[in-house]
Amino acid sequence: MHSMGGYTLATTTIKRVFNNCSTPMTITVRSHERSSDPVLTITQYERADCNMTIPWCDSQSDFNNNHFITVTVTTLTGPTYFVWQTKKSDGDHIRCSTTGYQSPGAHIAYYSNVEGDRCLIVTENGLALMPFGDAVEIPNFPSSLHDQHMAWHHNPPNDGGRQIPQGQPGSGLEFLTFHCNFLWQFETWYNQQSFANSNLTAPWIQMPPEFRTAEDGPGRMNDEQRFLNNPLSWGSTEDAFGIWVENGIHSWLHTIAVPQVYGDPLMHDFMDASKSYYFYKLHGLINRWWITWQKAFFPGRMNQRCQTIPQLDAFFVSQTIPTTVTAGQTFPVSIRMQNYGAATWTSGGSNPFRLGSQNPQDNTIWGLGRVALPTSVPHRSFVDFNFTATAPRTNGNYHMQWQMLQELVSWFGTKTTDVVISVVGGKTKEGKDVKDDKDDDKLMKENDKLMKEKDDDFLLPPDQPDLDEKNLQATENGAEQSDADGKTFITADERPPVGQQALHQPDEDA
């Protein structure tokens, strides 16, 4: 700092310059105020260190006396940017233009705040400044947040530490959810601070191109490209994805890329990393990757930030159902569902997965209220329910709709599309038979009896519905607990919003 006309000037220094032009262009950076400073010449995707103080320029005459830096992008039409610092009514900022002195002049992108050390990032579209070295620490960082993050990485599980050791099954999900929730807590605090500047903490959209200049940078950027082309290449399950990210690219970003590129002294050690602005850009990027992974895993579905795949979720894919049937007659129905949840659907045990009737729930209009699974269905797999339905004996229009459930635990997932089926050729609503065929009627009664027995088989809950681990796990995910006596099913009113409320909300990032 030094004084000028009674005003104490904040000194801002460019320590490093990156050429991030997307086409092979050379940039030159020159201080016109201190012509003794070396002129930087930087080719595409290279960086150069320097020590250039940004000149104070408060008037056209200052400007005429060379109180500025120029950044020239070398093409035939490439712009020259003039860079200087002035305090005007909009504040004390680093400013730039392509046409010479302006008052007040545009703020330079991202971090125009004065005082401290900066990286200057140059693209053909403009200039940006990022904190460099000691300038990265977030002021007044709450010790509660710092300690929480430090404990997760360093303490034993019973003292705030992670529950699952790094690299073990489950650790990837724990890593993702802990850091995502930590970011939310941080944002809540940070956004209330007078110095809050969302440019400093906003997540990277992708790894910044200047990371090419770090050790192993091109390889890591190729990894990211591979991920963007095929997100599941970073893990075929959410947990595997989390493990890959934590041990691989996340470690590299912390310990190599950010320290090497931005001279950040905090990020390489988890002890103090959470005090760095770059921590939030980095973990925000990881959250974006996570959402990208989830979208690839569940095409057509949107997940929220910080949300892991629910245990129970189903997606209705397709169905083959006639729209007109003869009263009392049987007909084939085919329904395809996809398991979108983490839990495998199984047909046995005390809480079997089944297709259940809806509209109204548990109805037996079509002769059955439950359809058993033909086979176990792991997550992401499809299952076809092929079964025989029996039409009511009274003419009219009836709904047919289905949904997945785990008996005594929860209904879940999207329902099948409601189909209104016309029943014809049977009794009229007044109870009069259109045709009088006693044999048929007898057959139908037999049929009804058979179907009812079959129903009972499905509808009656298992004898000893114990609340085992799996059941409790599902309960944690928002499912109702079954009645202790196991005598009743969950009714429509009680039906918890498993996987629906959260999954169907629009994605903030979209």
Ligand SMILES: [Cu+2]
């Ligand atoms: Cu961490």
